[in-house]
Amino acid sequence: MLHVRVDKENGQETINKLRELDLINREYKILNDGTYVYIPVNKNNIDFYTVDIEGAPSNRIEPEKISFSYDIIGSIAIIKGKTIEDAKYLSDFLKTRKNIKTIYLDKGITGEFRTRQLTLIYGEPVYKTIYRENGIRLMVDVSKAYFSPRLASERLRIAKEVSDGENIVDMFAGIGPFSILIAKNRESSIVAMDKNQNAIDLLLENLKLNRLRGEITPVAGDSGELIQQYENVDRIIMNLPHDASEFVGVAYKSLKIGGLINYYEICDLPTLEGRMESFREMGLELVYKRVVHGFSKYQNMYSMEFRKL
Numbered sequence: 001m002l003h004v005r006v007d008k009e010n011g012q013e014t015i016n017k018l019r020e021l022d023l024i025n026r027e028y029k030i031l032n033d034g035t036y037v038y039i040p041v042n043k044n045n046i047d048f049y050t051v052d053i054e055g056a057p058s059n060r061i062e063p064e065k066i067s068f069s070y071d072i073i074g075s076i077a078i079i080k081g082k083t084i085e086d087a088k089y090l091s092d093f094l095k096t097r098k099n100i101k102t103i104y105l106d107k108g109i110t111g112e113f114r115t116r117q118l119t120l121i122y123g124e125p126v127y128k129t130i131y132r133e134n135g136i137r138l139m140v141d142v143s144k145a146y147f148s149p150r151l152a153s154e155r156l157r158i159a160k161e162v163s164d165g166e167n168i169v170d171m172f173a174g175i176g177p178f179s180i181l182i183a184k185n186r187e188s189s190i191v192a193m194d195k196n197q198n199a200i201d202l203l204l205e206n207l208k209l210n211r212l213r214g215e216i217t218p219v220a221g222d223s224g225e226l227i228q229q230y231e232n233v234d235r236i237i238m239n240l241p242h243d244a245s246e247f248v249g250v251a252y253k254s255l256k257i258g259g260l261i262n263y264y265e266i267c268d269l270p271t272l273e274g275r276m277e278s279f280r281e282m283g284l285e286l287v288y289k290r291v292v293h294g295f296s297k298y299q300n301m302y303s304m305e306f307r308k309l
């Protein structure tokens with residue numbers, strides 16, 4: 001297995017150069033024998049001193065076998081793991097990716113603003129980054145406001161479903177990924193609410209970063225109260241997966257007959273069935289349901305769409 005060999009002192013600088021050139025073989029671990037650093041590379045005849053050493057099978061990094069996952073948001077990788085040791089192991093693999101400048105361990109999303117508890121594992125303590133998704137650009141601050149790249153296909157599905165002219169309330173808008181993608185593609189009028197002022201400030205930045213066909217009005221505050229000012233709404237987006245059910249009653253009142261709710265919930269199957277039953281009794285007909293992703297052994301993140309009868 002071909003490795004670039006450098007003195008320990010020049011290790012990090014050489015790793016950075018090789019990353020820039022996209023030469024590192026990410027399937028193998030970077031080794032350090034105390035004197036030299038050995039960086040696995042995927043090309044011969046490169047402008048560095050190389051040695052051919054037999055990589056022991058244990059040196060092979062197999063992140064798919066690690067029982068936790070990671071998200072890449074712009075230049076930041078976020079590992080969701082149990083221990084710092086496990087996170088460092090995975091970060092050895094992630095830091096060989098050309099665009100990753102910072103790696104954090106996320107100890108969990110907490111509080112009503114759903115923000116992350118982050119510990120720096122690698123790189124500079126940078127929190128802001130530009131994330132690109134489905135033709136939009138978003139300024140994300142991974143420490144101050146919620147953002148997850150995992151709903152990208154869901155956001156695209158909904159943006160395609162919206163018609164020009166719809167008036168929409170995005171009740172838990174965050175930094176605006178649903179609202180911005182919809183307004184980028186449709187001449188819709190969207191009120192984007194969030195209780196976290198930092199999320200609204202980022203949303204305002206994101207409005208400037210994207211050329212939109214529709215209009216977005218950001219509003220900071222409790223959407224359970226704010227939504228009561230609106231009536232005859234065509235569509236309400238409710239992405240607050242642990243607590244959205246508490247807000248369905250007020251959302252229902254603001255929705256026009258025939259209007260739609262895009263509803264997200266993390267729950268187990270019996271809870272889901274109970275939810276669908278109680279919404280049906282309220283006068284909401286289920287028109288769409290799918291699992292977006294797994295969450296725990298018995299829980300999934302569900303996407304559901306309800307129509308007001």
Ligand SMILES: C[S@@+](CC[C@H](N)C(=O)[O-])C[C@H]1O[C@@H](n2cnc3c(N)ncnc32)[C@H](O)[C@@H]1O
Nearest residue numbers: 112113146147172173174194195196222223239
């Ligand atoms: C799961 S995040 C979703 C954000 C965004 N829709 C996205 O997909 O990235 C939920 C958001 O709801 C906000 N939030 C929580 N409770 C709220 C409330 N009562 N009123 C308004 N926003 C609230 C949080 O600050 C957070 O930004």
